[in-house]
Amino acid sequence: MTDNKEAYPPHSRTTVKRLPNRGVYDYNTIHSILDSIPILHVSFNPPTSSPDEPQFPVVLPMLGSIGNFANKSQTLNTGPQCIYLHGSSAARMMRLGSSSESQGFPVTVAATKLDGYVLALTPFNHSCNYRSAVVNGLAYEVVDEEEKMWALTLITEGIVKGRWDGSRVPPTKAEMTATGVLRVEIQTGSAKIREGGPHDDKKDLRDHASVERVWTGVVPAWETVGDPVASETNKVERVPQYLNEWVEEMRILNEEQAVGAALRD
Template identity: 50%
Template sequence: MATEEIYAQTAQNKVRRYGPRGVYDHDRVHNIINAASLVHVAFNPPALDGEDQFPVILPMLGAMGTFISASPSSEAEPHVYLHGSSAARLMRMGGDAPTGLAICIEATLLDGYVLALTPFSHSCNYRSAVVFGNARLLTDAEERLWAMELITNNTIPDRWANSRVPPTKSELTATAILKVRIVSASAKQRAGGPHDDRKDLKDGEMRKKVWTGVVPVHEALGEPIASPDNLVENVPSYVTGWVEQANVTTKSHAVDRANDP
């Protein structure tokens, strides 16, 4: 039986507020990163003359994956791959950092609004992950192409094979991929209904006036709309199937988490 892989709890990644909600197993963290439509990447840019230095947070496309190479020196472990323009500041910084650029990656999935008897006890059902790692600009041609396919298919399953591929030389030049080695990570999540104060729960009159419960929240994909240049008569099944399955999955997950004890 395989042993579950766990990120060690450190001062950096330990969940302090509502500690029991923290989880550290690899699969949970990686699945949240891959399920998020966008991830947010934080880094410290170099100071500019005469200006205060502020941290920067950017929304980006990214995915978790393990690249398997024929090279004996390759790292057969999961990394986060981030997609961006080769002209972007973050990508240039990743190429300049000899030991990797220190960054933080965050993803959150909102599953529901939790309505309690008092505003103080209101909450949300959610799943979130925070990853600390070192980012380097990916230069290996084979792995770059693999990472582009990984990110594309993580966003829209099977889209890579159903597009015009491989990318042209100019497209490859304009695109940069950051490969992030994970140093530490953790996830945090909440599920279930409201947790009201015992004193409030004894107030029968108030409970008859104030509705409590959970409003599930889930991302919904709409009906595909053809572009003006599209010549394909019908929406391909891999697109319609993805839309249908994604909507069923996200909705049922939000409802299930609302009903968690």
């Protein structure tokens, strides 16, 4: 599936082993999944005090965005890219990023979007439609002020398009100091996509008693958004146009994606 497309190099860490035909390695697929999912799951190994203790990776839900300050004209089709993550500069992970500034520290970033519940004749063949991407890379604290500002704009715009200019910018010096940004330079990655209806075994499809009794198909699932709820301190009477457009787009595109996935073969 990676023919004629630029892709991350195969690596034993990220090669999809189970159902390898679901594995995709091209830049565009991996980046698009990461780009369309607001909450990323970021995993890393904290320095342990005792080497005898079991090594539990840390997993943190974080907001982030795909981008590359060193090559801003890159699109999702090109790579390698970076993921910019933001958090408090006091957070453990940010401190890890600054203490190992020269080397970076290894992180794994996962993003998964559920597109539907796939109901087959048997529990065994039940599945989900989903898109997931998992990438490995080294994380560095962003110290360059220009790159940091650019990354924060990227992350804010990645959540709600139009919001950066729609809010009080630029951030103050104190805000910038209190905010930490990590740049994860993606080394390897893979995506998995499952679409379409259930795949039942031929034997089960010939079993009339089951086929007559068991409804099979897909229940599409997607993230939708509600009408904006103004805060108690809000003084702007009308919801701004960029926000209404974004709400409308989220509702339509996410539903289309999920229903489309249910109907594909």
